[in-house]
Amino acid sequence: MCPAKIADGQQRGFIIPIGGAEERVDDPIILQRFVELCGDENANIVIIPTASQLAETGPNYEIIFRNLNVKNAISLPINSREDAEREDYLAALENATGIFITGGNQLRLSTILGGTSVAQSIRKLNSEGVHVAGTSAGAAIMPEHMIAGGSTGALPNEQGVTFAPGLGLISKVLLDQHFSQRNRLGRLLSAVSYNPFASGLGICENTAAFIAPDGLLEVVGHGSITVVDPSDLQHSSMAEARTGDSITLIGLKLHMLSNGDTYCLNTRVASPKAV
């Protein structure tokens, strides 16, 4: 699914995938930056805890956001497709200045939210300027094509990644989380090589990509974002590879980005932090 169309005179909100394990108490720079974008003391944050099977996940984030002095933070305990049609939840979303999708299992997000009114609402609200952040599974669900699973390790392989349709808030990236912590370069390389149309983003824990409406991504946090740009890919053996074969990929571009660095998803130009 492609991002929802933007109406005349409106601007899309930020898309903010976070690599998981973002700092929530001491120096929570990612959540603080998200709250600032959403209006600080006027921010109205709606939390979607659906990926998590722990009942306390949503309420915990309510407390975290209230401690950041937002106007309001409310979690919607959507645990079924019926929940994802509730009028009161949709009304709460309509008041949001920011939506936060928690971690857990991204297949819970896609199976419970996919095609529901809540999913439609998130897409529409983002196209109208509401910012959407998600951590771990909540980041995974954002793109058109969601990485649902795959191999651990540094090398791509023929069965290195499994996809599922995502929320479609953004279509120009494939992204993975807990990137260095879970040694996921191989599955990101597999993902970009299946169809080299998109940039691959490998987001470390406690690190976020703040993707502005104009497609400019800024790194915020303590870790790295690994960008794999296959736009000049000259050769891939992925189509002919059999199980266990080593994969040939010639002509990838690789950028290791850290806090303050930027990458434009449209021009594919990476730039260091301005000094």
Place this chain on the structure above:
Amino acid sequence: MCPAKIADGQQRGFIIPIGGAEERVDDPIILQRFVELCGDENANIVIIPTASQLAETGPNYEIIFRNLNVKNAISLPINSREDAEREDYLAALENATGIFITGGNQLRLSTILGGTSVAQSIRKLNSEGVHVAGTSAGAAIMPEHMIAGGSTGALPNEQGVTFAPGLGLISKVLLDQHFSQRNRLGRLLSAVSYNPFASGLGICENTAAFIAPDGLLEVVGHGSITVVDPSDLQHSSMAEARTGDSITLIGLKLHMLSNGDTYCLNTRVASPKAV
């Protein structure tokens, strides 16, 4: 140390770094290919087992090479700097058509062989056409700049790699072994970013780079060689990084190569296996 000069009318031998754990009995394609280069049934292989502290390492390779039907395979148990001056060992080297350096600890190779007559002989013989293969530590020791140690993981860091001077058989590469098996991308990225003059090669186990005298590298084996080419590196934060900082590296080229693919160390062009 740069590679020894080539005399008029002579051609350097191949340099063959192997990523460790090469298959030695069933389908030993790397060792077989090395033996073919060295003259097959006329091959005279001299084994340098210095990296290993196991007395059986050298004799075991004698058996492995004899099973490949070479004319002669002899191991020189060089365990001290005095051993590395022995006339009988130097005489044995003079008869070699191929030299094989075993695995173990590359700092044993550099500390025991560095500056000795055996080291000089290996360099001279290679410049005269004798092929030199080395596995694991025996591969590490080959370049001018040897990776002696470093961090595990996918990300570069300010203290991500330690160097020591190597044998200097080749100066255009930095190389690492057991590459995907030991998750060493970060230390290879650290290495190439310290001084981006050389291509970085990450060689997997049971995989070799057959580097011809003209600088054309061919991949032989079951795994991958990851090539990191920093020749277009636009920005590196390595010089300013403090301990623990994430590192910014913008503009690396990345190739994943497999059996039969080539990479020219002079032109830095990667090519897929000819079909």
